[in-house]
Amino acid sequence: MSDAPLNSTPQTGETLLSVEGLSASYGAVRALDEVSLNVPERGLCAVLGANGAGKTTLLRTLTGLHRATSGKVRLAGEDITRLPTEKVITRGLAHVPEGGGVIIELTVEENLRLGALWRSDRRDRTTLDEVMDLFPPLVERRSRPAGTLSGGERQMLAIGRALMARPKVLLLDEPSLGLAPLITKQIFSLLRDLRDRTGLTVVLVEQNAAGALSVTDHGFVLNQGRVAAEGPSDGLLADDRTRHAYLGF
Numbered sequence: 270m271s272d273a274p275l276n277s278t279p280q281t282g283e284t285l286l287s288v289e290g291l292s293a294s295y296g297a298v299r300a301l302d303e304v305s306l307n308v309p310e311r312g313l314c315a316v317l318g319a320n321g322a323g324k325t326t327l328l329r330t331l332t333g334l335h336r337a338t339s340g341k342v343r344l345a346g347e348d349i350t351r352l353p354t355e356k357v358i359t360r361g362l363a364h365v366p367e368g369g370g371v372i373i374e375l376t377v378e379e380n381l382r383l384g385a386l387w388r389s390d391r392r393d394r395t396t397l398d399e400v401m402d403l404f405p406p407l408v409e410r411r412s413r414p415a416g417t418l419s420g421g422e423r424q425m426l427a428i429g430r431a432l433m434a435r436p437k438v439l440l441l442d443e444p445s446l447g448l449a450p451l452i453t454k455q456i457f458s459l460l461r462d463l464r465d466r467t468g469l470t471v472v473l474v475e476q477n478a479a480g481a482l483s484v485t486d487h488g489f490v491l492n493q494g495r496v497a498a499e500g501p502s503d504g505l506l507a508d509d510r511t512r513h514a515y516l517g518f
């Protein structure tokens with residue numbers, strides 16, 4: 270999506286994000302153990318698993334916030350495994366952390382502008398207007414402090430801020446956390462619309478496995494730092510063994 274307008278039409282694509290044998294540890298705790306997965310261009314993928322399965326560590330390692338002990342991460346064919354986080358962002362990976370991380374004292378617009386800080390080009394205004402178009406509820410709240418927004422609106426703002434960097438891939442860590450079921454559903458549909466309208470590639474980390482599988486195309490299930498199952502989301506939803514063993518429903 271980096272140079273295309275935010276409303277360009279999606280087409281099917283090849284592998285955009287490739288993870289090969291990725292391992293990461295916290296001291297003696299091996300949080301990721303040879304994780305391999307491929308995310309296609311314009312894919313909408315879920316990464317699922319119980320508490321402590323390694324989902325957050327996977328996202329943090331992809332974006333250079335945590336160092337891999339071995340393995341490779343490639344974005345559009347380029348090895349980004351050892352790049353510092355700011356370079357990973359400029360290459361096209363944007364990360365919405367758990368809780369969104371918006372700054373409540375700043376206005377909606379100021380939060381959005383922060384997302385463009387790492388961009389090398391200076392088309393701030395175009396991107397701000399494009400992002401506002403994607404999230405109509407943010408337009409009328411543009412000058413209000415982010416602290417006055419509802420939980421769902423804050424999550425929208427966090428997503429919008431990540432889009433300001435014009436990413437190729439959007440990584441989201443548990444956007445449903447703390448949201449009511451109806452709002453969670455709206456955020457999940459919004460991600461799907463975003464992918465459909467802009468061609469963005471989305472990786473959605475979730476503990477709400479049923480909700481995430483109902484909106485994504487493909488799912489990866491982590492268990493104790495390893496990929497325990499993967500496949501089309503509707504297949505995983507129908508797979509009793511995987512659901513009972515790893516997804517808790």
Ligand SMILES: Nc1ncnc2c1ncn2[C@@H]1O[C@H](COP(=O)(O)OP(=O)(O)OP(=O)(O)O)[C@@H](O)[C@H]1O
Nearest residue numbers: 295298300318319320321322323324325326327476
């Ligand atoms: N800062 C840390 N220091 C030590 N161990 C950690 C740290 N962060 C995570 N871990 C451990 O690494 C493993 C993977 O944790 P991670 O947070 O990646 O899992 P998760 O699937 O995101 O879980 P959750 O859904 O609870 O966030 C767990 O065993 C966890 O206890």
